[in-house]
Amino acid sequence: MGKTLTQKVIEPHIMDGKYEKGSEIGILIDATLTQDATGTLAYLQFEAMGIPKVQTEISVSYVDHNTLQSDFRNMDDHLYLQSVAAKHGIWFSRPGNGICHQVNLERFGKPGRTLLGSDSHTPTGGGIGMIAIGAGGLDVACAMAGEPFYLKTPKVIGVKLTGKLNPWVSAKDVILEILRIKTVKGGVGAIFEYFGPGVKSLSVPERATITNMGAELGATTSIFPSDEMTKEFLTLQQREHDYIAIEADKDADYDEVIEIELSKLSPMASCPHSPDLVQPITELEDISVDQVVIGSCTNSSYRDLWIVGQILNGKTIARNTSLLIAPGSKQVFSMISKDGTLTKLIDAGARILESACGPCIGMGAAPNSKAISLRTFNRNFEGRSGTPDAGVYLVSPEVAAIAALNGRITDPRDLGTMPQFKMPSEIIIDDRMIIPPSNDPNSITIKRGPGIKPLPEQNELPASIDATVIIKTGDNITTDHIMPAGAKVLPFRSDIPKISEFVFERLDPDFHKKAKAAKTGVIVAGENYGQGSSREHAALAPKYLGIQAVIVKSFARIHKANLINFGIVPLEFKSAGDYDLINTDSKIHLPHIKNEILSESDITGTIDGKSVSFKCEISKLDREIIISGGKLAHVRIKFNNGK
Ligand code: MIC
Ligand code: SF4
Numbered sequence: 001m002g003k004t005l006t007q008k009v010i011e012p013h014i015m016d017g018k019y020e021k022g023s024e025i026g027i028l029i030d031a032t033l034t035q036d037a038t039g040t041l042a043y044l045q046f047e048a049m050g051i052p053k054v055q056t057e058i059s060v061s062y063v064d065h066n067t068l069q070s071d072f073r074n075m076d077d078h079l080y081l082q083s084v085a086a087k088h089g090i091w092f093s094r095p096g097n098g099i100c101h102q103v104n105l106e107r108f109g110k111p112g113r114t115l116l117g118s119d120s121h122t123p124t125g126g127g128i129g130m131i132a133i134g135a136g137g138l139d140v141a142c143a144m145a146g147e148p149f150y151l152k153t154p155k156v157i158g159v160k161l162t163g164k165l166n167p168w169v170s171a172k173d174v175i176l177e178i179l180r181i182k183t184v185k186g187g188v189g190a191i192f193e194y195f196g197p198g199v200k201s202l203s204v205p206e207r208a209t210i211t212n213m214g215a216e217l218g219a220t221t222s223i224f225p226s227d228e229m230t231k232e233f234l235t236l237q238q239r240e241h242d243y244i245a246i247e248a249d250k251d252a253d254y255d256e257v258i259e260i261e262l263s264k265l266s267p268m269a270s271c272p273h274s275p276d277l278v279q280p281i282t283e284l285e286d287i288s289v290d291q292v293v294i295g296s297c298t299n300s301s302y303r304d305l306w307i308v309g310q311i312l313n314g315k316t317i318a319r320n321t322s323l324l325i326a327p328g329s330k331q332v333f334s335m336i337s338k339d340g341t342l343t344k345l346i347d348a349g350a351r352i353l354e355s356a357c358g359p360c361i362g363m364g365a366a367p368n369s370k371a372i373s374l375r376t377f378n379r380n381f382e383g384r385s386g387t388p389d390a391g392v393y394l395v396s397p398e399v400a401a402i403a404a405l406n407g408r409i410t411d412p413r414d415l416g417t418m419p420q421f422k423m424p425s426e427i428i429i430d431d432r433m434i435i436p437p438s439n440d441p442n443s444i445t446i447k448r449g450p451g452i453k454p455l456p457e458q459n460e461l462p463a464s465i466d467a468t469v470i471i472k473t474g475d476n477i478t479t480d481h482i483m484p485a486g487a488k489v490l491p492f493r494s495d496i497p498k499i500s501e502f503v504f505e506r507l508d509p510d511f512h513k514k515a516k517a518a519k520t521g522v523i524v525a526g527e528n529y530g531q532g533s534s535r536e537h538a539a540l541a542p543k544y545l546g547i548q549a550v551i552v553k554s555f556a557r558i559h560k561a562n563l564i565n566f567g568i569v570p571l572e573f574k575s576a577g578d579y580d581l582i583n584t585d586s587k588i589h590l591p592h593i594k595n596e597i598l599s600e601s602d603i604t605g606t607i608d609g610k611s612v613s614f615k616c617e618i619s620k621l622d623r624e625i626i627i628s629g630g631k632l633a634h635v636r637i638k639f640n641n642g643k
Contacts, residue, residue, distance in 0.1 A: 002249025004156045005225055006191045009131045009246070013114050015148040021155070021255075024619045026148025027131075030057045030113040032140050035100045037065035037361070037485070038118035038535055040077050040494040042137030043084040044455055046144055048632060052441070053089040055146030060108055060434075061085045062093040062100035066490050067356045068363045073491040076449025080494075083446045086438040090144075097433035098329030098355040101125070101297035105208050106331055107431060110242045111226030116143045120215045120534040120558060121297050121378065127208030128233070129226030129246055131191075134215060136536035136562040138631050150621065154220050155190040158254035161198025163263035167418035168411075171206035172299060172376070172396035175213040176268040177260060180278035184476060185528040187217030188557055190255075194224045195248050198262045203423070204233035205301035212298045213378045216275040218531060218556055236427050267399050267412055269374070272391035273382040274476065281399055284409045288320065290371040292404040294397055295326030295353065296360040299376035302335045303421050304328075304397040309341030310419040311401035311412075312348035318407025324365050326353040334428040350404075362386040362486030374403045379532065381478045383506055386486050452494040456544050458567055458630035461597070465548050465569075465590040465605075468518040471508055472584045475526035479559060481507055482530065483538040493537065500541040515545035524582050525552040530559025539566040543630075549590070551614060553579060564622045567630035569593065571603055571614035581607050597623050 003011075011019050016026030032054070034042045039061055046054075061081050066074040078095055085092035093103055100117070101124035109115070111129030115122060118137040125132030135149065143149050159178065165171075178192070192214050194207070202210075207224040214222030224230075225247035234243045267281040294300065294308055305327055317323045325345055327333040333355050336342045346352060359365035360377045366386030367373040373385060373392045380392035395403070398412040438444050473481070483489075484505055492499040504511035515521045523542065529552040530538065539562040542550075549569040553576060563570045573579055582588075590605035597603070600623070602613045618626070628634035 001253035002251040004252045004254060005193050005223055005246060005248040006131065006154065006156045008248070009112055009114070009223070019153050021153055023153050024150060025153055026150045027114060029116045029143035029149050031108065031115045032056055032059040032143050033100050033104050033115065033117040033119070033122065034061050034137065034140060035065050035119050036063040036077055036081055037490055037493050038137045039081050040452060041536060042118050042141045043081065045138050045632060046088065046141040047084065048455070049141065049145050049635065051145045054144040056144055058091065058108060059089070059144050060091040060093060060104065062103065063095040064099045064356045065361055065363070066493065067095050067354060068487055070487065071491060072449060073451040076451055077494055079447040080449065080452055082435070083444055086435070087441045087444040087446060089437045091437060092435040094433045094435065095356070096330065096354055098331070099297045099300070099357055101212060102300065102328035102332070105204070106237055106329060107434065111230055112244050112246050116140050116149055118534055120532065121212050123214050123219070123221040124208045124212040124297055126211035126214070126221050126223040127204050129224060129230055131221060131223060133221050134534045134558055136534055136558060136565055138536060138565045139561065142631070150619065151220065152189065155255040157190050157192050158252065158257040159192055159194045160196035160257055160259045161194060161262055162196055162259065163198055163261045164201045165262045165265065168398055168413045168415065169265050169267055170396040170398055171202060171209040173265045173268050174260060174262065175210045176270060176278045177265055178258065179213070179216055179270065179276045181258065182217050183276045184216055184274060184531055185218050185554070187214065187219030189220065191220050192217065192222040193248065193254070194222070199224060200227060200229060201262070203229055203303065205303055209298055213275070216378055218528065220557060236423065238429050267396060269399065270380055270394035272393065273380055275378065275380060275394060281409060281411045285411060287372060287409045289374050289403045289408055290320065291322045291367040291373040292400050293324045293359045293365060293373065293375045294400050295328065295358065296377040297328065298378040299397050300326060300328030300332060302332045304376070305332060305336050306341055306421055307419065308397050308401040309336065309344040311398065311415065312350070312405065313344045315348055315405055317349040317404045320407045321404050323350045323404040324353055324359060325350045326358045327355050329355055330430070330433055331428055334430065338428065359385065361490070363490065364487060374400050374409070376400050381480045381532065384480050388506065453496060456496055456540070458628070458633035460629045461567060461569070461594050461627050463594045465520060465588070465593050467520040467522045467548055467588045469524050469582055469584055469586040469588060470515045470518060470521040470547070471504055471511055472524040472582060473507065473526065476528045476531060477525050478532035479530055479535055479538040480532055483535055483541055496540055496544050499537055500544045503541050503545060512545055515547060519546050521545065521547045522588050523547055523550045525550070526579065527553045529555050531556040534558045536562045536565065539563045539568055543568055564618060564625055565631040567626055569597070569616065569626055570618065571616055574602065574613050574615055578612050581610055581612065594627060597626055
């Protein structure tokens, strides 16, 4: 059997282990990216390692999340990030230059390379043929230090694309269809690899929309081959030297194949409050729409905003609907400004936002109470928009634009002939807002504002745990539930004691008080716990509050890795019925936990006096990390023992 594209990219990067299904491998990371909301912790951790210069081919630090700057904290963080970047060999993309994934695709992505990013939508880079993986900031810091990134050799799901999209059906509908089929946990442990004759009809930004939202499947990443389309994209970006052709062998050995006939797809939407609640637009028509927001790392390329401009041209948005638009990058912004699209958007009544994440992460533009908001984003978790009772639908730019005009959900096919987008033969290349690392790092003083607090200590795992269950939740708990973001909380991303006051705020506002009072706590949850973002705050802040273990039916990948990195023991029920034995306030006694972790046995103990046992499915290295109290402590112990 031939090789998959995944295997072709991963194999030459293996530093430890062997490419065999299910076995642990450590891969070399060529490139990293961080964004400001996860970046401060990532760089504090990198600094703690004492390595003067990043060991990667290229590392880029973006500022795109915390750009509201309602007090000094955000800009202090930006200045910290800028100075750390200059000192340690990292490129710095200034605020306003755009959303990390869009800019990385345009200016840095290279087919055949590996990319690790402290943001769950790093797989956007799969659109240009990279193995691009989202991870916690500490894992990214280790990759910058030249350490391998560990993962299980993934299952590879081949997605065979045939045919061609019909007018008014777009890349967003492709990934919504896959989400409909596979659900938000259908991709855990897998890489989605696209192949087949339909691939060549999709441009790189369209492919990137699909790989971006592969994160919502829970997948490790998604990847497209690098072909003539990729070459065209890189040539336009004046980076043809970065092009290589790479694709799967014709007889590649996939673990599973899904076939999507592109011409059979129709416009769709993810309904509130989960990306996999997908419905055809025809079923949703006539729902009245209060707000439309176009942007985010999923759908704010030049093509996306151009088509919106064509739809809005000469018209006015509905009186009952507010329209906001955030271009994905400075390049996109300049392009729509140059070709007149921007004027069309403004004339129609759109409110133009800066090139940043903005409303996608609840930084402004919260909709009205009980609103229906249509967004071209990738996540519609309850409350993420900033309005707890708003219902967010995830749609393509075409569906968003026509809804803004009509004030209700409308099938864009009603618009008649679709304007044909043609990429201009030249695009604006202007990297002045990307600052290269300093040639004289010794002259750089790192700027640390008063809001940047030291990292909490990591202490060895105790021999036994006696704990109280602080919260018990159901399935599909997101990191937005565990550690909310938004304008109120994001400014505290560099201050763990403060941000810990918001843990589980929406589910139980007293969580932090109860956890502190109990001293040692446990969280209990159902399936797919921790889906969504890569924010390590969702592990670090509970740890700061005394959480020692999380017991669930199943975990989302990045969050499980973050728990281990911060010394929280990830446990899974052996018998699903045991979930029903536990309640909030139950007492959990795990008398041999340390020895059992060391000896790779099940974890045994009692819940309110009744015997139970749990699985702890982690690698040998992860066991050592947990015992040490976390990854930084583990590195420090290894370093001291070596001395
Ligand atoms: C998100 O989309 O949830 C974020 C904000 O980009 C996060 C990162 C973060 O929490 O800072 C992500 O996706 O990893
Ligand atoms: Fe930013 Fe939203 Fe993309 Fe996260 S999903 S990186 S918040 S645009």
